[in-house]
Amino acid sequence: MYQAQHCFTAFKSPIDSYQLPERFTFPFYYEPHPLCVLAAKELQAYLSSQTDWQHNFGLGKDTNKIIGKMFGVLLVRNNGGELGYLAAFSGKLAEQNLIDGFVPPIFDMLTKDSFFHAEQQGINQLTRELTELEGSSELSELRERLATLEQEADDELEAMRATIIEGRKVRKLKRAQAEAELSQQSLAGLNVQLGKESVAEKNRLKAIKRHWDGLIAEVSDSLQLLETEIESLKAQRATQSNALQQKLFAQYRFLNQAGELRDLNQIFKDAPNQQPPAGAGECAAPKLLQYAFAHGLTPLAIAEFWWGASPKSEVKQHKQFYGACHGKCQPILNHMLKGIEMDDNPLLSNPAEGKVIDILYQDEAMAVINKPAEFLSVPGKNISDSVYARMKQRFPTATGPLIVHRLDMSTSGLMVIALSKEANRTLVQQFIGRTVEKRYVAKLAGIVAGEQGEISLPLRVDLDDRPRQLVCFEHGKHAHTLWQVKARDDNHTWLYLYPQTGRTHQLRVHCAHIDGLDLPIIGDDLYGARANRLHLHAERLVLNHPITGERLTFEVDAEF
Incomplete structure (x- = not known):
């Protein structure tokens, strides 16, 4: 199908009926252009x-070393005016950087003559030396010997101090008795004798301390030599690794349509941590644009899709299209797409415009509302319109922060609003204490096996692609969800979801993740596929009135 020397691929299917894109794709959030869908x-x-x-994508029976992969297609026009596309994969494919038909990497560190191999071998040698030293019997024996000596020294010194204390008591008693029974001359002689006993005991303590200090110092010095050597090797390895990393970053040079070249060090200079994340420049999108600019091809539209089984930590659906990641790709693509007219960023438009918030209950202390889907709970980075802003307008005399809890922007349903500081404090404590009963209804894209169950998968934010969440058993926060089937048809399941914790995107990830229900909620553009809306709704809320303490129940049906 493909040839390495010519990555431009003409469409096999007729494309005369397709309209060309008017502007280039906004790469971080998009509906793929029909020609990109065809290319994919x-x-x-x-x-x-x-x-x-x-390459084992995890689509067959082989469960060994499953690695799903992100692929990308770039719709391009060549110098002859012919339309076609380029293909790329993120990272390596089949343990290779170069595969016929796919655009090459920005920099191929796997080539035999690459400086990377030689310098990496030096770093690997330091690692082997470190591993050998840190695992040596000499090091462990010295540490054990030092610990034993310190314990024995403490024991003997403590015993001697106890002897001194007891001797002090005995001498004090002897003096008291002697003062009543002996003459002044005899008493003076006794005091001299008792003083000598005290000095002798203190000298014994000093001698014991000198003895153990000598033994400990001998072992400690030997241990210090080894640990100093280890720290020196670690510092040397860190220096070499950092130098290699900076040298490697400098090899990743990216073009734009004006022919400007910038490497990773320059591109990430103004990023928050000024350091390119691991894998920066290895994603499909930068590879595609680099090849197009380097070979005089005009980029028209782009799309990236996942192929294979989902990773264990994140949620990726087979064949689903995804936007470019923010942490790794945004600074790079900002440079590469400079001067190219793009589709508008949909994340900058206000999805709440024209929508109305229904107030279901209101008194002097609180209000309960039905939040529409695609409506922020609190002001965002670029959009101020939100439940908070609307409630501020609706209740201008309310005190306190108003917002007691939040719903995801895409989730509709019940929210309680506190109209005073006192009510807010009481309501917040109910949520913290988990005495509030919450029930959501969701429509899933498939048939759930079983009638009820629970999911416990810890979550943390994806630092390279906010606001997506990852399942992480090392650093994630505990997240627990109960579920119960409400209804089914041939292709869908309606669930009741009962979140026992309140993590960001908890219900969405727990439904979509392979170790959860492995079925995304319909309309979940982060963990599934887009639809007219996210089919997740906060349907039921049970809580105590912040003033009277009365147990109140609120329900509102979902629109889907």
Whole structure:
């Protein structure tokens, strides 16, 4: 299908009926252009049938080393005016950087003559030396010997101090008795004798301390030599690794349509941590644009899709299109797409415009509202319109922060609003204490097996692609959800969801993740596929009135 020397691929299917895109794709949030969808289907057909290389995407029975992969297609026009597309993969494919038909990497560190191999071998040698030293019997024996000596020294010194204390008591008693029974001359002689006993005991304590200090110092000095050598190797490895990293970053040079070249060090200079994240420049989108600019091809639209089983930590659906990641790609693509007219960023438009918030209950202390879908709970970075802003207008004399809890922007349903500081404090404590009963209803894209269950998958934010969440058993926060089937049809399941914790995107990830229900909520553009809306609704809320303490129940049906 593909040839390495010519990555431009002409469409196999007729494209005369397709309209060209008016502007380039906004790469971080988009509906793929129909020509990109067609290109992706042709690429997917190749992936399904090719026998040129082997890579376990997790689509078969082989469960060994499953690695799903992000692929990208770039719609381009060549100098002859012909339309076609380029294909790329993120990272490596089949343990290779170069595969026929796919655009090459920005920099191929796997080539035999690459400086990376030689310098990495030096770093690997330092690592081997460190591993050998840190695992040596000499090091462990010295540490054990030092710990034993310190404990023995403490024991003997403590015993001697106890002897001194007891001797002090005995001498004090002897003096008291002697003062009543002995003459002044005899008493003076006794005091001299008792003083000598005290000095002798203190000298014994000093001698014991000198003895143990000598033994400990000998072992400690030997241990210090080894630990100093280890720290020196660590520092040397860190210096070499940092130098190699900076040298490597400098090899990743990115073009834009004006022919301007910038490397990763320059591109990320103004980023928050001024350091390119691991894997920066290895994603499909920068590879595609680099090849187009370097070979005089005009980029028209782009799309990226996931192929294979989902990773264990994140949620990726087979064949689903995804936007470019923010942490790794945004600074790079900002440079590469400079001067290219793009689609508007949909995240800058106000999705709440024209929508009305229904107030279901109101008294002097609180209000309960039905938040529409695609409506922020609190002001965002670029959009101020929100439940908070609307409630501020609706209740201008209310005191306190108003917002007691939040719903995701895409989730509709019940929210309680506090109209005084006192009510806010009481209501917040109910949420913190988990005495509030919450029930959501969700429509899932498939049939859930079983009638009820629970999901416990810890979550944390994806630092490279906010606001997406990852399942992380090392750093994630505990997240627990109960579920119960409400209804089914041939292709969908309606669930009741009962969040026992309140993590960001908890219900969405717990439904979509392979270790959860493995079925995304319909309309979930982060963890599933887009639809007219996210089919998740906060349907029921039970809480105590902040003033009277009366147990109140609120329900509102979902629109889907």
